[in-house]
Amino acid sequence: MADIYNVYNILAAIFKYIFITIxxxxxxxxxxxxxxxxxxxxxxxxxxxxxxxxxxxxxxxxNNLYFExxxxxxxxxxxxxxxxxxxxxxxxxxxxxxxxxxxxxxxDDEWYIADMGSTNGTYINGIKMDDEPLILxxxxxxxxxxxxxxxxxx
Numbered sequence: 529m530a531d532i533y534n535v536y537n538i539l540a541a542i543f544k545y546i547f548i549t550i551x552x553x554x555x556x557x558x559x560x561x562x563x564x565x566x567x568x569x570x571x572x573x574x575x576x577x578x579x580x581x582x583x584x585x586x587x588x589x590x591n592n593l594y595f596e597x598x599x600x601x602x603x604x605x606x607x608x609x610x611x612x613x614x615x616x617x618x619x620x621x622x623x624x625x626x627x628x629x630x631x632x633x634x635x636d637d638e639w640y641i642a643d644m645g646s647t648n649g650t651y652i653n654g655i656k657m658d659d660e661p662l663i664l665x666x667x668x669x670x671x672x673x674x675x676x677x678x679x680x681x682x
Contacts, residue, residue, distance in 0.1 A: 574600035584677040624673035639664040
């Protein structure tokens with residue numbers, strides 16, 4: 529009887545330490561998520577873009593592109609068209625971007641995005657957009673052609 533009692537005590541101690549380890553790993557995971565979220569929001573604002581103005585931050589490495597692209601583009605108009613065409617608000621000379629690729633606009637303190645029937649499509653957070661406009665959230669990743677931007681909305 530004493531042997532069974534000792535086995536139960538040993539198993540109880542092992543399960544206690546496993547449970548405590550799981551709790552510490554859970555707390556560490558939450559702290560890591562909070563740290564990464566704070567680190568993301570402390571990203572320095574690009575020069576020439578005033579505080580409170582929304583902008584697109586380039587995520588793609590400029591050295592890997594065959595065309596010129598800015599590090600950040602201010603969203604300083606109510607409607608902004610991105611494409612290869614010279615009449616676009618943001619011109620990106622990438623062969624994989626249509627002449628008028630995507631449109632962003634501000635309405636009721638929200639930013640919307642709509643693909644303008646582009647050949648290669650627009651991807652939001654890795655998912656290809658359909659014909660319906662989407663509401664952008666700060667931190668959303670926008671991929672058009674070979675470039676990827678992060679939306680920084682105030």
